Structures are given as structure tokens and as C-alpha cells.
Amino acid sequence: MALNLDFSFLTADVVKSNLLPGLYYSLQLTLVTMVCGVILGTLVALMRLSSKPWLQRCAAVYVDTLRSIPLLMVILWFYLLIPSGFYSFIAGSYGLAHRPEFSAVITFTIFEAAYYSEIMRAGIQSVSRGQVYAGYAVGMTYSQCMRLVVLPQAFRNMLPVLLTQTIVLFQDTSLVYAIGAYDFLKGFLTAGQVYNRPDEVLLPAAACYFVISFSLSMLVRRLQAKIQIIR
């Protein structure tokens, strides 16, 4: 069978009307998930490191459960289980019309928070006990000590890992395919369908994901050298 590839359908028009809106949503989903996921993950990490056993246990159950279930199933569950009333409640008719897109944001935030929390936990533990003592010794409360002394150092120590996880997240967002959200991949697939080129379209799609993820990895590497705390 001879390969008979034809990419001529990928015109500027297709890029503009199919691909860019998809890319825009994928990036949005990645960024919102990263910000909300890191915040939620940090809280979970603090719970896990707290001195209260019941807080530790809640956090452990949260993290262990989500890390033991395939992401695709979590995406489907949340999509099917959250009633449509919830979406109209948070974003009115716009929310109802974009149910898959909203559902994906919530799912990814909750799912990725489990992974971010493990990264933040390692980050917090990388800050020595002496630093915590020093914070307390100058009269800081627990929350001041965390906010001003421990977390800034934990973030800095863990930033490369947090960003690498975010790049993985960017690739994983393509799984929203399963619930029909209009992301970057869906943009390609839609164009492929419209122009009857469903197979060829996967090649440029893969190339685009590769270029974006690879260049972000390079950026992380350069950033890493820049932000290291002088010791």
C-alpha cells in the first residue's frame, strides 16, 4: 500500500477557525489547572504534613485514590456525575453550552492537585527543620512561617518539577477528547473530518504537541539554572 498523504487541506483558514480555538482552550485548561491545582495541591500537602492525624488521613486518601485511577476514567466520571444544574449555576447558559469544557477544568484541577501535592510535599520537606525553627524564633505564627519562609523556598526548589508536571498535564489535556470538549486535538480531528482526511491530520497534530512540549521543556531547563537559590 503506497502512502498517499495529502496535507493540502491545512490552509490558513483551517488553522484560524479550527486549530487556534482548540489550542486556545488547551492552553487555558492547562494554565487554569496549573494555578488552581498548585494551590489546592499545596493545601493538601500542608494537610498531609500537619500534626493532626485526621487531616493527614484525609489528605492521604485523596492523593492515593486519585493517583490509583486512570485519568480517562476520572474525566468520564466527573462529566457524567456532575449534574447540568451545576454548570448553569456557575456560568449560566454559557456553562450549559460548554459543559464538557467546564467539566474538564474541574476534573483536571482535582486530579492534578493530587500530583502537585506530592511535589509540594517533597518541596516543603526539602526545607530544613532549622528554617522552621528560625521562623518561629522571630515570632512568626504557623501560617506566617509557611507563607514567608517555607513555601517560597519549597516553590523555588520544586519549580522545575512543577513545570515538568505541567508539560505532562498539557499533553494529558488531549484526553478531553473522550467527553467531546473542543481542545487542540479536537480542532485537528474536526478539520480532518470536514475535509475527509481523518488519518493524515494526526501527524501534524502530533508534530504540534511535540514542538510545544519540547520547547517548554527546554525553557524549564534554562529557568532552572536561573532561579536556583544561592547557597
Next chain:
Amino acid sequence: MIDIKNISKWYGSFQVLTDCTTTISKGDVVVVCGPSGSGKSTLIKTVNALEPIQKGDIVVDGTSISDPKTNLPKLRSRVGMVFQHFELFPHLSITDNLTLAQIKVLGRSKDDAIKRGMKMLDRVGLSAQKDKFPGQLSGGQQQRVAIARALSMDPIVMLFDEPTSALDPEMVGEVLDVMVGLAQEGMTMMCVTHEMGFAKRVSNKVIFMDAGKIVEDCSSADFFGKPEERSPRAKDFLSKILQH
């Protein structure tokens, strides 16, 4: 000023402090010494409640640390502490290290905090380093900044937990000089240290610990001047550290 009353502390089933009692008055310079593992560092960390105690009580300037109603952060903000490993905040510049707690804990304005911080930095002779980061300074310089950081909070007492043990020998002097200056100005100080020269010259009271107990609690003149009156354990310790 500091009343340590019959305190005991356990790590699990291991008892680190047994029934320790002593008093530190205003203006005292107290040196706590003893073999390693004797509980000196633990004892000094109980004074500002960094290490909780299970029995007994400590009263600092009229405030009990084991009273659940005590605002511990507030109490600690009045007690300066210097650590063996300096513990400057490595992500902040020297200026920010000096002003952070003044602003966030004492509520001082940024200008006041900088003014006070710079005065203390000048006092330890490091004004030129104000824009550097801790990692760019030598160990001795970092420890002097740490002393300045504690002093900028206007503490009523200073606690030193082996302040020179992590330093290269030639940097010990610069840190001890600052401490001697402080003592001469009448600062109340409690120092865990092996620097017996400093103890002899500056302190007016020596506490000798062994196996979690306070074995000797006497004036430093007696401790160094009348070795025949000391307990066998203290004699042994003294003979080992003073013979070189």
C-alpha cells in the same frame, strides 16, 4: 527574668531532660556546657518553646510558656535566638532577613525596620553586605547577620545555641567578639557553647549538664576557680577540655 522550674521532656520513651531547675536574672550571662547529648540544646530550645516540655514550667519575663492562653509567637518575638547553623532565610537578601519579622511580626513600618536593621548590621560590622544573599557570605558573617537579625527585634534576652560550633576556627573570634560586646552592654544571655575561654571571661554563671540533668549550677568564678568543689562528672569534663 527566666525561671525554669522542674522541667522534664521525653522523646517517645526516651527522657532527654530530667527535672531541670534554674533561674536567670536580668543582665546574667549564663553559659550552658556539658558533653554532647547531655540535653543542652534541648534545654535552650525549651526556653522559647521551640521544643515542648511535658512536665514543669518555664516563666519568661512573667509569662508561662506552658499556659495554653500564652501567645507563644508574641513571647518568642521578644526572645532572640541564634542557631548553630545560622538559619538565615536563604531566599531573602540580608536587608530582607533583617526586616521581615520586624514588619510582619512587630508591625513596624518598612522605613523603621530598615533603619533598625541597618543599625544592627552596622553594629556587627557588616553594613557593606546589606544587598547580598546569605549564601554569598562566609559562615562567620552569616552568624553575625543572624545575631543582628535577632537584635533588630529588640529582645529582652538572647539565646545562643552553639553559635560557633559550625564555624571554621578563624571565624569563631569575630562571632565571639560580637557576643562579648553584647554581654558588656548588659544584655541577658544564655549560651550553649564549648568556648570555655568565653565562659571564663564573660559569663557570670555556668550550668553544667550531663544525661539530661543539671549537674552544676554555680557562678563561673566557682566553676573555674574551685575545681575541687565540683562534682566528679564536671571535674572529668573540665580536665578534658582545659588540658590543651
